[in-house]
Amino acid sequence: DVKVTQSSRYLVKRTGEKVFLECVQDMDHENMFWYRQDPGLGLRLIYFSYDVKMKEKGDIPEGYSVSREKKERFSLILESASTNQTSMYLCASRAGGAVNYGYTFGSGTRLTVV
């Protein structure tokens, strides 16, 4: 069964810490995505990547960066966590050119910044 795995389900970090959220997929997908989800705001795209070492900003990239050194792994980095980054973070992947396929999502990481 195909899988997108996010390393942590729940995470609590302190303000100012550098935070890494890891996402690994086993489907050899070219495209990977990071979203955050907040009540009333739906899913908002932070960054996406369509190939190794490639990245594109989404709708809300401020305060975040990403890394994609290997095809299967896409990391989201909060350089200096702030309380307004408390949220549910969702990783997703999709095969390149597979416009008739949806995304496969991970289980999500609920991050609390205190």
Add this chain to the structure above:
Amino acid sequence: AQSVTQLGSHVSVSEGALVLLRCNYSSSVPPYLFWYVQYPNQGLQLLLKYTSAATLVKGINGFEAEFKKSETSFHLTKPSAHMSDAAEYFCAVSDQTAAGNMLTFGGGTRLMVKP
């Protein structure tokens, strides 16, 4: 650019009643359309998708959706709601941009099922 509108951020039905979750899209080209479900504290799971074959699409857990081009709609239905259907539902459309083959998501509809 494509967009998706889900009418009603919250829908409440009684157990056994019909479920109808509305989704309208805008697209300049024939779209691919998707419905996802999200249970509390989990990721999104694909319920069903429309990819230009049959306009009535059947998905998991007894859900189905009908693509109506004239109405630019892709509403999700289930004849009889079950308590386990309580979740958030997202409609999405495929956007063939230059990179990433993006999905555009609607704002979501939270379905509540009353006993």
